[in-house]
Amino acid sequence: MGKLGKKARKFAKKNLQSVLKRQRKVKTFFKKKASKRDEKAQVEDSDGEREEKYSGRNNEVEDFKDISLDAVFDEDDSDMDGDDSDSDGYLSEDTSCSYNGETRIENHLEEYNGDSDLSVQKMEIHLELAKKMKRLNNLKAKDPEFAKFLESNKEHLQTLRDEENYSDEEESDEDGRESTNEMGKLNSSTVDSLCKLVKEQNNVPAFVRLLNGYRAACHYGSESPTIVEDSHTFSKILTFMFHEADNIFRKILGISESNDRKEAILELKNTSKWKTLKPIVKSYLRSTLFLLNEVTDSRILAFALTRLRASIVFFAAFPLLLGRLIKISVHLWATGKGTLSACSLLIIKDVATVFNSNCFETCMIKAYKAFIDHCKFVDPVLFKHQQFLKSSFIELCSQDLQKAYNKAMVSIQQLAKILQLGLRTKKKEAVKKICSWQYANCVDLWVAFISLNIRDYDLQPLLYTIIQIINGVAVLFPGPRYMPLRVKCVQWLNALSESSGVFIPITSLVLDILEYKIGKESSKPGKDFSFSSAVKLPKHWLKSRNFQDECVFSAIELLAVHFAQWSYHISFPDLATIPLIYLRKFHELTTIESLRRVVKRFIDQVEQNIEFVRKKRDEVTFSPNDQQSAESFLQLEKSGGNAPFTKYYTSVIEKAGSRNLVMNGKISSLEQKKSKGKRQQIPKNAMDVDLAVNAEGNSH
Numbered sequence: 254m255g256k257l258g259k260k261a262r263k264f265a266k267k268n269l270q271s272v273l274k275r276q277r278k279v280k281t282f283f284k285k286k287a288s289k290r291d292e293k294a295q296v297e298d299s300d301g302e303r304e305e306k307y308s309g310r311n312n313e314v315e316d317f318k319d320i321s322l323d324a325v326f327d328e329d330d331s332d333m334d335g336d337d338s339d340s341d342g343y344l345s346e347d348t349s350c351s352y353n354g355e356t357r358i359e360n361h362l363e364e365y366n367g368d369s370d371l372s373v374q375k376m377e378i379h380l381e382l383a384k385k386m387k388r389l390n391n392l393k394a395k396d397p398e399f400a401k402f403l404e405s406n407k408e409h410l411q412t413l414r415d416e417e418n419y420s421d422e423e424e425s426d427e428d429g430r431e432s433t434n435e436m437g438k439l440n441s442s443t444v445d446s447l448c449k450l451v452k453e454q455n456n457v458p459a460f461v462r463l464l465n466g467y468r469a470a471c472h473y474g475s476e477s478p479t480i481v482e483d484s485h486t487f488s489k490i491l492t493f494m495f496h497e498a499d500n501i502f503r504k505i506l507g508i509s510e511s512n513d514r515k516e517a518i519l520e521l522k523n524t525s526k527w528k529t530l531k532p533i534v535k536s537y538l539r540s541t542l543f544l545l546n547e548v549t550d551s552r553i554l555a556f557a558l559t560r561l562r563a564s565i566v567f568f569a570a571f572p573l574l575l576g577r578l579i580k581i582s583v584h585l586w587a588t589g590k591g592t593l594s595a596c597s598l599l600i601i602k603d604v605a606t607v608f609n610s611n612c613f614e615t616c617m618i619k620a621y622k623a624f625i626d627h628c629k630f631v632d633p634v635l636f637k638h639q640q641f642l643k644s645s646f647i648e649l650c651s652q653d654l655q656k657a658y659n660k661a662m663v664s665i666q667q668l669a670k671i672l673q674l675g676l677r678t679k680k681k682e683a684v685k686k687i688c689s690w691q692y693a694n695c696v697d698l699w700v701a702f703i704s705l706n707i708r709d710y711d712l713q714p715l716l717y718t719i720i721q722i723i724n725g726v727a728v729l730f731p732g733p734r735y736m737p738l739r740v741k742c743v744q745w746l747n748a749l750s751e752s753s754g755v756f757i758p759i760t761s762l763v764l765d766i767l768e769y770k771i772g773k774e775s776s777k778p779g780k781d782f783s784f785s786s787a788v789k790l791p792k793h794w795l796k797s798r799n800f801q802d803e804c805v806f807s808a809i810e811l812l813a814v815h816f817a818q819w820s821y822h823i824s825f826p827d828l829a830t831i832p833l834i835y836l837r838k839f840h841e842l843t844t845i846e847s848l849r850r851v852v853k854r855f856i857d858q859v860e861q862n863i864e865f866v867r868k869k870r871d872e873v874t875f876s877p878n879d880q881q882s883a884e885s886f887l888q889l890e891k892s893g894g895n896a897p898f899t900k901y902y903t904s905v906i907e908k909a910g911s912r913n914l915v916m917n918g919k920i921s922s923l924e925q926k927k928s929k930g931k932r933q934q935i936p937k938n939a940m941d942v943d944l945a946v947n948a949e950g951n952s953h
Contacts, residue, residue: 322667322695323622439466440482444489451497460501464536467494471544491544495560498537502567505530515569515607522570534567538574545581551593554585558596565603579604579616586645587623590638598645605652613653617660620646628694632786639694647702654710657702665699665718668692672725688730688738693788696722700745704752716753720746727762733769733795736804738788740766743811751818759815760832766808767839805848809855810909816859817902821891823870823883826863833859854901862898 393400439447444466450459469480470487481487503510506526508517521527541561548554561578568575579601586597601620605613624642631639650657671692675683686692696719703715727742743759750757784803794800812832819825833856840852866887875882890896 322664322671322691323625438482439469439480439486439490441486441489444486444493448489448493448497451501455501455504461533463490463494464533464540466490468536468540471540471547474547494537495557499560499564502530502534502537502564508566510563513566513603513607515566518566518569527570531570535571535574538564538567538571542574542577542581545585551589551591554589555592555596558582558585558593558600562596562600562603565600565607568604569608575604575608575612576615579612579619583616583619583623586620587627587642594638594641594645598649602649602652605649610653610656613656614660617649617657620649621660621664624698625691625695629689629691631690631694636786643694643698643701646698647705650702651706654706658710658712658715661699661702661715662718664695665715665722668695668699669718669722672722672729676725676729684729687726688735688788690788693738693741696726696745697741700748704748707753716749716755720749720757731765733800734790734792735788736766736769736790736800736807737784740784740807740811741788744814747811747814747818750815756819759811763808763811763815764832764835766804767835769804801845802848805851806909809851810905813855813902813905816862817898820862820896820898820902821866821887823866823886825866826870829859829863858898858901862896865896865898 439462444463447459447463450456451463466481466486467490470490473481473487481490500510502508506521518527541557545554545557545561548557565578568578582597582600582604586594586601589597601616605616624646627642628639650661672687675687699715699719700723703712703719706712707716723742723745727739730738739762743762746757746759746762749755750759784807790800816825816829819828822828836852836856840849840856843849843852869887869890873882873886877883
């Protein structure tokens with residue numbers, strides 16, 4: 254056999270299997286031998302990969318259990334609950350003062366000049382302790398034997414500390430009794446004379462004594478002994494402080510009542526006047542916040558919040574108290590009702606407006622978490638309050654839309670992440686978490702936020718993501734038991750389409766509702782059940798006549814909303830063709846006359862609108878490619894709203910509203926009968942009653 258040519262050898266070298274096999278052997282032979290350390294690392298990596306692959310499915314379920322709707326908004330609340338003990342106790346009083354009216358505010362502020370230095374010293378001590386604790390933790394992490402030694406001696410050290418604390422408590426109790434005895438009791442006549450001195454002569458010692466009485470009144474029941482003599486005195490002190498404290502502070506500092514800029518306080522922080530007044534202001538704010546945490550009567554809380562709102566600007570000097578104010582206000586906004594929730598909302602909005610963007614984010618995050626916590630369940634009784642929470646949260650977000658947009662994107666992405674895990678795993682935990690009122694209310698919240706602002710701002714990324722989430726939820730729950738959730742999905746899509754002007758197809762989702770296997774024609778009506786307060790139906794309800802009626806009525810209402818939006822569009826005849834074919838078939842198969850009438854009327858109205866649009870479309874001279882002319886098609890007729898389908902749509906919505914009102918009325922009446930025997934909440938003591946009466950009188 255002759256020798257191969259140059260081209261043949263080149264081809265054989267590139268393509269023959271024997272040559273490639275020999276090259277692989279040579280390559281592995283000359284490969285550099287890896288070190289033992291590298292081999293060990295490679296083995297560990299491969300073991301880790303195998304472990305990850307083995308436990309991947311279990312990790313998915315564990316991750317899903319750990320995911321919560323507000324997990325992306327976790328934040329450290331330690332700054333809001335920290336110990337802010339400066340000016341926490343009673344203010345010092347000048348016992349030699351006879352309150353004769355000769356002293357004025359400007360002449361007596363110097364008595365309290367030493368308290369500002371104490372706060373600086375305490376701050377330095379706290380910082381030093383924090384540094385030492387950090388060093389100790391690092392040392393324990395580096396030296397396990399030292400950590401064991403500390404643990405072994407922990408009990409002995411704790412015993413010594415308890416003995417020291419016990420002796421200190423005895424001494425402090427004795428000092429406290431002596432101090433309260435020195436201040437003396439405040440009765441009604443004493444309070445009247447002190448109030449008169451403060452109003453007429455701006456007497457500082459009298460004001461300080463009233464502040465001490467105010468603190469005692471706010472802490473009534475939690476501290477013993479107290480300097481407030483009775484409930485009538487309690488009521489007088491609180492009413493006077495609520496009305497006059499803010500005016501006195503502003504008069505001393507020279508700040509007008511209309512000045513709510515935080516800079517007005519920050520500019521005064523280095524002045525001697527502010528340094529001397531700071532403990533007095535702080536005592537008032539701290540005591541008021543303590544009162545808001547203790548009182549249960551909604552009238553007292555609303556009155557206190559209304560008066561505290563005037564002093565919000567003073568919180569600029571006390572960041573810890575500001576955080577506590579936000580926390581309390583959000584809690585009362587979410588748990589209260591009526592006037593109390595409205596007053597709390599005003600506080601939250603004022604704080605978000607007066608202070609910086611970080612404060613706005615704090616208000617928004619805490620309000621969002623509170624909304625989630627209080628929307629886990631829905632019933633006709635709670636529905637109105639939950640709607641208020643939703644609308645007021647959206648109102649808060651509208652104050653800084655850029656910040657709100659960022660937080661909305663994070664929250665919506667969290668909703669998408671939960672849905673993706675549910676679609677991928679199809680586990681029971683996934684279905685339970687997504688098919689819940691908490692998840693549905695979060696989607697509903699952001700749908701309302703987008704619908705309100707999308708015309709004025711670019712929210713297209715939010716719109717696209719939330720549409721994908723809604724469609725995913727509808728796909729994940731196709732069964733008849735999830736019909737209420739499916740109806741809500743279509744309602745959300747209709748709302749987004751109407752507000753954005755973007756066509757969102759919903760016909761297939763609606764027609765699927767009519768395909769549910771329903772009960773027999775002779776089935777009995779089920780018990781009264783509110784679809785608006787359910788995301789999943791009980792099994793026995795699927796066999797009732799009510800379920801069959803609800804399927805048809807819901808489908809017609811949803812299609813009517815969808816068609817009403819596009820009833821003047823040039824493509825309406827094409828849009829309505831397929832739904833009409835399906836509805837005609839459904840009309841032929843259905844034997845229940847009441848449902849046949851509803852479907853037949855809808856078909857007739859849609860056909861009339863098709864003829865109306867088709868006639869107008871035949872008269873136009875522009876081509877289908879002329880987008881601008883197509884968008885302006887029938888705009889004059891749309892503004893008039895006199896088309897037949899528009900009138901039909903209005904009647905359908907009115908009937909749907911009345912039907913829901915009747916059903917919700919029956920449910921709420923049953924709930925009221927069940928709770929009729931329950932006792933109403935009463936104030937803790939007689940002092941709450943007295944103050945509530947005064948608060949109600951002052952509000953009028």
